[in-house]
Amino acid sequence: MDRPRDAAGVEVSVVLPAYNEERTIEDTVETTLSTLASFLPPGSFEVLVAExxxxxxxxxxxxRLAAADDRVRHVHSDERLGRGGALERAFAAAAGETLVYFDTDLATDMGHLSELVERVRSGEADVATGSRWMPGQVADRPAKRGVPSRVYNGLVRLFLRSPLRDHQCGFKALSREAFERLHDRVEDEHWFWDTELLVRAQRAGLEVAEFPVEWEPKGDTKVDLVRDVFGMGSQILRLWWQVSVSPRITRRVSVGAGALLTVLALALMTLYLDPGAVLAELEDADLGLVALAGVVYLLSWPLRGGRYRDILAELGYHERLGFLTGAVFISQTGNLVFPLRAGDGVRAYVMKARRDIPYPTGFASLAVERVFDLLTITVLGGAVLVGYVLTGATESVVATLSGSVPGIDPRSARTALTVAAGVAAAAVLATATIVVSARRDGNLIRRLLSRVSSDSYADYVAGVLESFVGGVQTVAADRGAFARVGASSLAIWGLDVVTAILVLAAFDVALATPTLVAVGFFAVSVGNLAKVLPLSPGGIGLYEAAFTLLVAGLTPVTGPTAFGAAILDHAVKNLVTVAGGVVSMLALNVSLTTAVDETGAGDPDPEPEVE
Structure with a gap:
């Protein structure tokens, strides 16, 4: 919504965020107008109802209020934008240079409104906020509100290094210049918006003024003290990562940290595995089966290139299979060398530099590919675990766990596996829901979540899931493309599992073929899910740990044998990847380090923030 052309003389715009306020909104608007009129000249202010x-x-x-009074405007939205989203939309439409907002329940004494406005209007501060927790002015709040509020503000001060006492008080003002500078940086659209605005303002070097206010709780809070507080806690961690950690992660730091984590992960294995026994197992492996495993794994790479071709075709770009297979080889080699999946950016660079495919398209195609990978390995791993429980094959696992781990009795182990199977079944069901939702025009995920809760955090979770579903929807519109990408994903991960089974068989393990196949599918799926956390280059250490624990726990195979197989399996796959990556880099004339540097320059740098 554009700013009005006929708002000459308006200096102060007050926004009232309103969701289902039919009982209070009229009185709130009238109180706001009369209070503003008591200290501002006529025609210098307006009130916007951000519905x-x-x-x-x-x-x-x-x-009706807007039609009856020229000082009132109604900013309507057909759908829920969230508290932050509604405020941003109204501020963008406001005419004033001083922007103010407060909660429509008028919990904060309106006698403080003149101070709030003048703090910003006079130029004393860029942002002003009322506080219920400043010394000498502590609000009398019920424990169910006061305790979570104190804990929350303590966490904000601890993680985000904000000196403010109260970040969520719904009584704030900021200059137009501050809003224009900050609103693109503030990512949250719900209740965390207030906090992120203040923290971003401080980091940008803006003057933030906090002053005590008298505050009295009125009515029932719209904040769900379970979902919203939990959600804002996760947002604290997200913002902490963005403003305090991410700027310090240079390529040198990430490579060093990734290498250190890899060494530590492997070193921890020596606490319960004899390195000598592991080496002895490796020496006795059947090299013929290991070589066959490498050949099988190599067969999966043209499938990866073909899948990527189908995804790109849905985005409007058509490329040759050989080139795309090479691009995938190079990006996966980058993921082995650099942590934090920097190789994904390498592929976007290759597509831009060699085929002039825009960076946004390159990253969007990668997102689709990752979604299908996660869906596939979740289904494979979850289905096997559910099958174990349903067929009663868990007794051997229970015996192994209760016999080898002190303090675990058979009953506890059986309960743990049943719970794990329930989680796996839920994951498979969620995967099916995502796929079904992607094939429908309706908003299935949001409808299902709205039956559980309609609060802001449920809305936030729905948004996250919808963005995930969007990846599937990219190819779901074309039934043929959807079938090809899905089948390719199953084939790719199926060959990944066959590779691991062949390596495990190279150690001459005494397992029946059905058991070997089932364990292979489960161990490889969970091992690759462990690699989703981008902690070490190529997930080295994470994959081995998950693979070893599952094989040793689900079968009579010893720990040294399972660990040896995990190391060899991962080594075979990484050697094939690196060899293919080197050949592809030579063929396409691509430098891995240059690609990483150029990818970082592909997106415009944000305006620097002052610590």
């Missing part, structure tokens, strides 16, 4: 997809009479009331 956020209400399903009660709030829109009708807001329309």
């Amino acid at each position: 956020d997809g209400c399903d009660d009479r709030t829109p009708e009331i807001a329309d």
